[in-house]
Amino acid sequence: MKPASRAGAWLAIALGSLYFLLPLIATFEFSLRMRRESYSLEAYRVVLTDPGFQSAFGYSILMALLTVITSIVLVVPTACWIELRLPRMRPVIEFITLLPLVIPAIIIVFGYLRLYNSSSWLPLTGNERATDLLLICSYVTLSLPYMYRSVHSGLRAIDVRTLTEASESLGAGWFTTLAHVIAPALKSAILSGSFLTFAVVIGEFTMASLLNRPAFGPYLQLIGANRAYEPSALAVIAFLVTWASMGLIQVVSRNAAGAGAKRRLPGA
Amino acid sequence: MAFLDIAHVGKTFGAASVVNDVNLAIEKGEFVTLLGPSGCGKTTLLRMIAGFESASSGSIHIDGHDVTLQRARQRRVGMVFQSYALFPTMTVADNIAYGLKIAREPKSAIAERVEQMMKLIRLSQHAQHYPWQLSGGQQQRVALARALASSPRLLLLDEPLSALDAKIRVALRDEIRALQRKLGITTLFVTHDQEEALSLSDRVVVMNEGRIEQVGTPFEIYNFPRTRFVASFVGTLNILNSRVLDEASGLVEVDGQTVTVARLRRSGHGERTLALRPEAVVLESPLAGRNSLMATIEEVNFLGSVVRLRARLQETVLSFDIFNDPGQTLPQRGSRVALGFSHDNLLELEAS
Amino acid sequence: MPPSPQSGAETTLPSVTAVPGPRLAIRLDWLGIVPFMLFALLFLLLPTAFLMVGAFQDAQGHFTLAKLGLLLQGNVLDAYLISLEVSAASAIVGAIAGFALAWAVVHGGLPAWIRPSLLTFSGVAANFAGVPLAFAFLCTLGRTGLVTLLLQHYAGIDPYSTGFTLLSFHGLVLTYLYFQIPLMVLIVTPALEGLRKEWREASDSLGGTALHYWIHVALPVLAPSVLGASLLLFANAFGAVATAYALTGSSLNIVTILLYAQIRGDVLHDPNLGYALALGMIVITSLSSAGYLWLSARTQRRRS
Incomplete structure (x- = not known):
């Protein structure tokens, strides 16, 4: 490698680091400024003790967990089934799971409001619990690209067909095979998809705001419009949540690779 | 240049x-x-x-x-x-x-x-x-x-x-x-x-x-x-560890039997490593002017046009090929055979 | 070839007991994807289709193009124009910067630990969009943001006196880049890793300079991935709501904010305009995504 191009590479990394780290530093610095005389964690104390924060954050965590569970239940059996029984449907399913990246969330939720309003055939926006259900479904829709891709590549890696045939030749039924053979082998793929889904859903704004639900995203927006220092503390918290989710994906996939290597060792 | x-x-x-x-x-x-x-x-x-x-x-x-x-x-x-x-x-x-x-x-x-x-x-x-x-x-x-x-x-x-x-x-x-x-x-x-x-x-x-x-x-x-x-590395080759008995005539000892090497590279007594190509070896009764070693057949691999045989002296194992001839019976495992090859076929290798 | 007697017998004399078996199995096969299909239909396909059809219907359900005419209003056209500009600018700059970063870690001869660090960070930053991102940029380049203050204090430059404001076209593009660049890094790194070092060597030994290699070999190989990724970045920015809304409120007139206000009923409520706006957005994001899919299919075919 010539020195000139290596210097160029260093320059790119340096400029990139500057652009990506400055906002993080600035946000953190800003969040410490609440007390005029000195840096303090006052903004964090105010935010964390705000009942509004607690209820919005709690609500979003609940919604995110329910979304992850629904998404797993919906995607994992479908992906297995496609792999085993209906491979010719794979392009169709793949296309559908990519659509949420194509169609903006605001369009999807606008469609919901038109299709499921209180005077429609399925009035899902009629009461709060039904709207919660609709919100979860909208989040599952948003999560389809991440969850399906993750599970699909996991299935590709384990040769699900042979595993299923082995399990069935030992007398196991479809459900036993799924629960005891395939799901454990897919654990890291499913967990990766789940953490990514969690990260996307936890601070989601558009769906929650337009469905008028008291989630973390709309709460953030509200605070941002009315307060000075709390938003920066909230941004730091949101960034840490995203970072933690991504970090867990790394841990999960590294553990899977490590466990695989360990399992292979005695044979080698 | x-x-x-x-x-x-x-x-x-x-x-x-x-x-x-x-x-x-x-x-x-x-x-x-x-x-x-x-x-x-x-x-x-x-x-x-x-x-x-x-x-x-x-x-x-x-x-x-x-x-x-x-x-x-x-x-x-x-x-x-x-x-x-x-x-x-x-x-x-x-x-x-x-x-x-x-x-x-x-x-x-x-x-x-x-x-x-x-x-x-x-x-x-x-x-x-x-x-x-x-x-x-x-x-x-x-x-x-x-x-x-x-x-x-x-x-x-x-x-x-x-x-x-x-x-x-x-x-x-x-x-x-x-x-x-x-x-x-x-x-x-x-x-x-x-x-x-x-x-x-x-x-x-x-x-x-x-x-x-x-x-x-x-x-x-x-x-x-x-x-x-x-x-x-080039081809399969039999390696024989030998000891020089008479330098002038090229007489050496391999596993208690004697053979003659046409050309010894180095002078002096002691251990020498010899190489012998599988295709140089034939099954034949001892002849004057040729080397002969008595060995026991250990393995017979039928490969089609040729048959690859493995025979043991004591420590030394020799591989060699014979052509497939439907009119001839193959040697049995465990049988004693005489292996013949010319003096020229034994090559002395450089000490490694 | 003479017809096999066996296959002839099968077609002319169907066995009564053999028929239900396979047919039942086929039905059961389809049963396995019914839950997923039903879900996709209810929560993805029907709502979208409902809007698309609705854009061409009047109140009585008759076909009309009147709603599309609403798109030609001055402020709607402006909104589309600004949205297209913001999306295009953030996609192009994001693609170039993301490419440069990905190139630096793949082919730049940097220490090995930098590549996984950049990829992990990109995974985080690509998903750190929305309201918190807007806050972060307000803290950085807002009127009392850290960088603004530092520039005033040490460089003697006040960005705001030069007409800059974060609540503007440039501010929005600068903010969008925070998730656009990492997205580009994530998409284009595998493509860069696919550039084989033998191609460079073959080009060299045939007398080619670095410039020859880039123009004739590397860029044509990378073009589909880079173009495709840029289209994806474009669609990504075009559909974004939260970041822009939290950053600028309703002060910047882009399509998503217009539609958001329309749905919320913040402005004069006109459901017809909502349909037309939605249709326009679907058409634009679908076109760019179709372009992306077409380009990535081309890339894959070449690799096989």
Whole structure:
């Protein structure tokens, strides 16, 4: 490698680091400024003790967990089934799971409001619990690209067909095979998809705001419009949540690779 | 000075020395093969000649010019890679024309040359096809044409046949040799396959651990290996540990039996390592003027046209082949046989 | 070839017991994807289709192009124009910067630990969009942001006196880049890793300079991935709501904010305009995504 191009590479990394780290530093610095005389964690104390924060954050965590569970239940059996029984449907399913990246969330939720309003055939926006259900479904829709891709590549890696045939030749039924053979082998793929889904859903704004639900995203927006220092503390918290989710994906996939290597060792 | 002259060339990566004081002279029009196991430094040597790696020491001359410090693009050396390395976004014709376009040849001359090269590799009908539409063998022929199109001074091939099926490998091997003869281009070919090396080359360079072990014609390398490494790497070979009994007559002892070696390299008594080719050994009753060893048959492998037998003296195990003859019964396992071979067939190897 | 007697017998004399078996199995096979299909239909396909059809219907359900005419209003056209500009600018700059970063870690000869660090960070930053991102940029380049203050204090430059404001076209593009660049890094790194070093060597040994290699070999190989990724970045920015809304409120007139306000009923409520806006967005994001899919299919075919 010539020195000139290596210097160029260093320059790119340096400029990139500057652009990506400055906002993080600035946000953190800003969040410490609440007390005029000195840096303090006052903004964090105010935010964390705000009942509004607690209820919005709690609500979003609940919604995110329910979304992850629904998404797993919906995607994992479908992906297995496609792999085993209906491979010719794979392009169709793949296309559908990519659509949420194509169609903006605001369009999807606008469609919901038109299709499921209180005077429609399925009035899902009629009461709060039904709207919660609709919100979860909208989040599952948003999560389809991440969850399906993750599970699909996991299935590709384990040769699900042979595993299923082995399990069935030992007398196991479809459900036993799924629960005891395939799901454990897919654990890291499913967990990766789940953490990514969690990260996307936890601070989601558009769906929650337009469905008028008291989630973390709309709460953030509200605070941002009315307060000075709390938003920066909230941004730091949101960034840490995203970072933690991504970090867990790394841990999960590294553990899977490590466990695989360990399992292979005695044979080698 | 030879057409390609490599003098005291070495290459180190950090503390590891990959190529060690290599000296090699190749004449114009010669086809020379670098043969050796993976990691022996043959590919690194080739890449230093191509200009992809710089030599840590020594010098390389092509046609009288010192190219040691030249960049790859200044050397006018054609290179063929194991993985074909065709440009995926270009057609066959564009791939072949690449070097000519860079040299700013006139358009008509390029078209003519590309046409000529495609005829040479018999792929004229695929001119507008892309690499992914061709088989591996076809792709490698295009890579060959691309390397040859701008008439390089030297053609370098880095295991060009390793990625291909066995049948295509043999066909393309013969094609490369025919093409090389036709164009008379000086060629350096890297392989780990001894059959490829022996069938293709004017001369073979056997390398091991960054050093040249032996340089010679295929006939010399196969029949008169100088070291134990060359003997065992080129073909299958029986190794006999012996002790000299009488230096003048070449009488030595192997597992309690005596045989005669036509030529002992070194004087003095003591242990000597001898090599014996499987095809030199026949089943025969002891004859005057020939060596004979009594052995017990351990294994009989029927391979079709030949039968490979394994026989044990005491410590020493000898492999040898006999032709399949339906009129003859094969020796049984456990039977005692006499193995005959001429005095010339026993080669003394250099002490390692 | 003479017809095999066996296959003839099968077609002319169907076995009574053999028929239900396979047919039942086929039905059961389809049963396995019914839950997923039903979900996709209810929560993805029907709502979208409902809007698309609705854009061409009047109140009585008759076909009309009147709603599309609403798109030609001055402020709607402006909104589309600004949205297209913001998306295009953030996609192009994001693609170039992301490419440069990915190139630096793949082919730049940097220490090995930088590549996984950049990829992990990109995974985080690509998903750190929305309201918190807007906050972060307000803290950085807002009127009292850290960088603004530092520039005033040490460089003697007040960005706001030069007409700059974060609540503007440039501010929005600068903010969008925070998730656009990492997205580009994530998409284009595998493509850069696919550039084989033998291509460079083949080009070199045929007399090519670095420029020859880039123009004739590397760029044509990378073009589909880079173009495709840029289209994806474009669609990504075009559909974004939260970041822009939290950053600028309703002060910047882009399509998503217009539609958001339309749905919320913040402005004069006109459901017809909502349909037309939605249709326009679907058409634009679908076109760019279709372009992306077409380009990535081309890339895959070449690799096979």
